Amino acid sequence: MQGSMTEAAGNGELTFCAIHPDRDTGLRCNRCERYMCVECAVRTPVGYTCRECVRQHENRFYAGGALDYAFVAAVSLAAGGLLLILTSLIGGFLLIGIFIAPALGGAAAQLALSLTGGRRGRYSGHVAAGGLLAGGALCGWLLTGGLGLFSLLYLALAASAAFARFKVSI
Numbered sequence: 001m002q003g004s005m006t007e008a009a010g011n012g013e014l015t016f017c018a019i020h021p022d023r024d025t026g027l028r029c030n031r032c033e034r035y036m037c038v039e040c041a042v043r044t045p046v047g048y049t050c051r052e053c054v055r056q057h058e059n060r061f062y063a064g065g066a067l068d069y070a071f072v073a074a075v076s077l078a079a080g081g082l083l084l085i086l087t088s089l090i091g092g093f094l095l096i097g098i099f100i101a102p103a104l105g106g107a108a109a110q111l112a113l114s115l116t117g118g119r120r121g122r123y124s125g126h127v128a129a130g131g132l133l134a135g136g137a138l139c140g141w142l143l144t145g146g147l148g149l150f151s152l153l154y155l156a157l158a159a160s161a162a163f164a165r166f167k168v169s170i
Contacts, residue, residue: 018050029053064121072112076128076162079108080135080155087154088144097154105132105158109165125166129159 017023017037025037029050041048049057083104087097109128113120121127136155140147147155 058122062120062122064116064119064124068116068119069121069124069127071115072124072127072166073131075108075112075115076131077135077138079104079111079158079162080132080137081139083132083154083158084136084139084143084147084151087151094150097150098157101154101157102161105161106165108132108158109162113165120166125163128162128166132159132162 014024015026015035017025017040018034019040020037023037023039025035027036027038027041027048028034029036029041030044030047031049031053034050034052036048036050040050042051042054044054083101086100086104090096090100109125112124112128133155136151136158137147140151
């Protein structure tokens with residue numbers, strides 16, 4: 001890393017970021033050797049990598065297709081409706097709902113992952129969170145004509161738990 005910075009400076013030539021050609025830099029990607037500015041650099045455990053290489057590395061973990069997104073959406077919609085029904089049954093017991101909602105959101109995400117064979121797409125977490133929110137909102141408007149504050153809180157907790165379950169750690 002330091003060698004590439006001093007090498008460019010030692011030659012006396014200016015080098016520019018591959019994405020931002022108006023920014024001079026001496027920093028190079030540790031995978032593809034492309035010049036990158038500080039804004040384009042992503043810090044990894046093995047040095048600085050460009051965003052394109054990071055995205056290529058992440059793509060190995062995302063093998064889900066359209067059918068997988070459909071399974072995630074269907075499970076999340078049903079779980080959102082079930083969550084709204086369960087939380088309306090417990091009434092004003094806020095503390096119980098705060099523990100039930102994330103558990104149900106995580107369980108829905110786990111069920112969706114099981115149905116897809118563990119495959120996930122880049123946006124599976126977004127689909128799961130949106131499905132939970134949409135399913136809960138739809139069920140709320142069909143059953144009671146609206147959503148209460150606690151119902152929205154429970155849906156948000158479940159959606160965040162489902163989204164987190166689909167996150168890939170690299």
